[in-house]
Amino acid sequence: MIRTLAPFTATLEDTAQLIGASLHGDNVTFTGVTHVDSEVEAGDLFLAIPGARVHGATFVQAAVKRGAVAVLTDEAGLVHCSGIPALVVKDVRTAGALAASSLYKYPTRDLVSIGITGTNGKTTVSTLLYQIFEAVGRETGLIGTVETRIGAEVVKSSRTTPEATELQALAAVMRERHMRHLVMEVSSHALSLKRTKGSHFSIAAFTNLSQDHLDFHHDMDSYFAAKAQLFTSEYAEQGFINIDSPYGQRIVTEAAIPVTTVSRANKEATWHFTETHNVSRGIEFSIRGAGGILIESRTRLFGGYNLDNLLLAIAIAVECGIDPIELAAIIPTLSGAPGRLESVSLGQRYAALVDYAHSPDAVSNVLAAAREFTTGKIIAVLGCGGDRDSSKRPLMGSALVQGADIAIFTSDNPRSESPSEILSQMTASLTYNAPSQIIEDRSDAICAAVALASDGDTVLVLGKGHETGQEVAGVVTPFDDRIALAQAIEAKP
Structure with a gap:
């Protein structure tokens, strides 16, 4: 796990008050949070999460040997914490996410953070936004399925949305390195498993929803409900929603934050295409946006669904202050994400x-x-x-x-x-x-x-x-x- 150069500290007493935990043992100070025993550094708070097969508390002694000074766990995990201070809560995932975000001083709030959710298109929209921001000289962090980027540095991604301890540390490193933006994919698993607790986005975006991950969510209503959590004041200031599906329309009506609509063909949407033409090696198009903005350009991307992805990225980029004229010149250079067509x-x-x-x-x-x-x-x-x-x-x-x-x-x-x-x-x-x-x-x-x-x-x-x-x-x-x-x-x- 990447760590900041600047030190951060918190006490168990202050953290207990923040997360509603009971403190067992001394009030020690910790300097990091991790849920992986092999990644523990001296001074860390070890997050012992109950798992489907093994309780994370079984790794407490390994974490202590590596320098953990305290443990955050539940009642079941407390029996493994003899001789080390422990914070005990009912919901370890939520408490751990809040402890990590507090330790690092809520880094997602200090960046223009953009969270993209949906069944398909998350990676492409995130990659397009990263390329746009970099093209205009704005240092940007990217977190997603294919890779994580801190400016030009590439870090391997282990999952679409990292666990909370890693996510908060990454965002803190991006802030330390003077990133202006953070663009990241937000999966339904991450929202359900509380990985995003303590994070806050300037913009949350929705691409689409279709059948996937029902082994985890069991039905489409539960899958939708997981995604819809992102469009609340807990997580975001405003939303950008593709309304070309019933689920997108439903988010617009249910969202607890202001939303802007995008659509490939619906002229009632704030952002929509007025013309598209297939040409050699791409598509030429015209877009109408907020305030009557007209953007005419061409893209090397193929397919209607990539027009959806591009439109969402363009709308968000303009909201973030990218000049539409400059954006029109950048669009033909955008290449999309690796492994996507x-x-x-x-x-x-x-x-x-x-x-x-x-x-x-x-x-x-x-x-x-x-x-x-x-x-x-x-x-x-x-x-x-x-x-x-x-x-x-x-x-x-x-x-x-x-x-x-x-x-x-x-x-x-x-x-x-x-x-x-x-x-x-x-x-x-x-x-x-x-x-x-x-x-x-x-x-x-x-x-x-x-x-x-x-x-x-x-x-x-x-x-x-x-x-x-x-x-x-x-x-x-x-x-x-x-x-x-x-x-x-x-x-x-």
């Missing part, structure tokens, strides 16, 4: 792209985008991840068959599940004909797709995007769709 080009006479699409709606949208620029066949490779929402598997399989001319079903991080069982769930209710097929080995599936490609076709490899590993039976081996696709293209006679 990312091209693999080795001089072949057919398109080859990798995309992170891993929900039914995302698969449909990517295939529709490819149809816009494909003169031949669309050949698409797709799998579904193991130990994740199984209810979306037949929907993703159906989206693949409906949107592609040739559908190849394969593995995608089966984890602890049987790859063949996942593929059976994807395809059981489908009707498809050769050369569409099931090829369990992902590398073989990609090679098969490339072997079928002719001039003017498009090969799409979906699901993993930027990821660089394949997890099978708990073992992660190196696997990058972009590399596998390039190797298949090179090997084709």
Whole structure:
């Protein structure tokens, strides 16, 4: 975990009062907060969170050996805290997040912080905003699925939204390094698991909502409710909402903060497109925005859903004071996020792209985008991840068959599940004909797709995007769709 150079201190008594904890032991001073025992530094408060399988308090002694001076836990964890001061609460996640944000003096409030939520598009909108701010000379921090950036420094991301201890420390480092903006993805898991407690955003944005993560949220209402938390005064000053879905419209009516609407086609929205034209290598467009602003430009991004992403980023950028004329000149240089319709080009006479699409709606949208620029066949490779929402598997399989001319079903991080069982769930209710097929080995599936490609076709490899590993039976081996696709293209006679 990255730490600030400047020291921060807090006492257990003051923290207990802040979070409503009972103090067991001496009133010591701590200088950091972490929930990972291997990342403890001398002077830290160790956050012992009850887990699904193991209570974090079982690692207290390991944390003490590394220099932890106190523990924040619940009653169940207190039995592991003999000989070390402890703060005891009912909700360790919320209390830990508030303790971390307080220790670092609420760093998200000292930045122009922008939180992006939604099923699809979070990474692209965040990346576009980061590129815009950097283009006009505003130092910016980025936290998201693909990577974390502190200005030009790149830090590997372990999840879409970090745990609260890491998030607050990162924001504090960004403030220390004089970042002006923080742009970050805010996942529904993060909101449900209290990782964002203690954070506050100048702007919260909503892209869309479609079926995903129902293994965690159980139903769409719960999934929506998790996302909707961001649009309250606890978390944000104002919201920017895409209203091209019922869920976006619902947030507008229920949000407890002022909201600005964006839409691809609804002229009632504050920000909307007035014209779009597909041209060689992109789209030309005109946008109307707040106060009658007109922005005319072109983008290298393809597909209607990327117009949605771009529109949201443009609206937020203007709200943050970017001159529309300067913005129009920047837009053609924007490249989007790694692994999102990312091209693999080795001089072949057919398109080859990798995309992170891993929900039914995302698969449909990517295939529709490819149809816009494909003169031949669309050949698409797709799998579904193991130990994740199984209810979306037949929907993703159906989206693949409906949107592609040739559908190849394969593995995608089966984890602890049987790859063949996942593929059976994807395809059981489908009707498809050769050369569409099931090829369990992902590398073989990609090679098969490339072997079928002719001039003017498009090969799409979906699901993993930027990821660089394949997890099978708990073992992660190196696997990058972009590399596998390039190797298949090179090997084709």
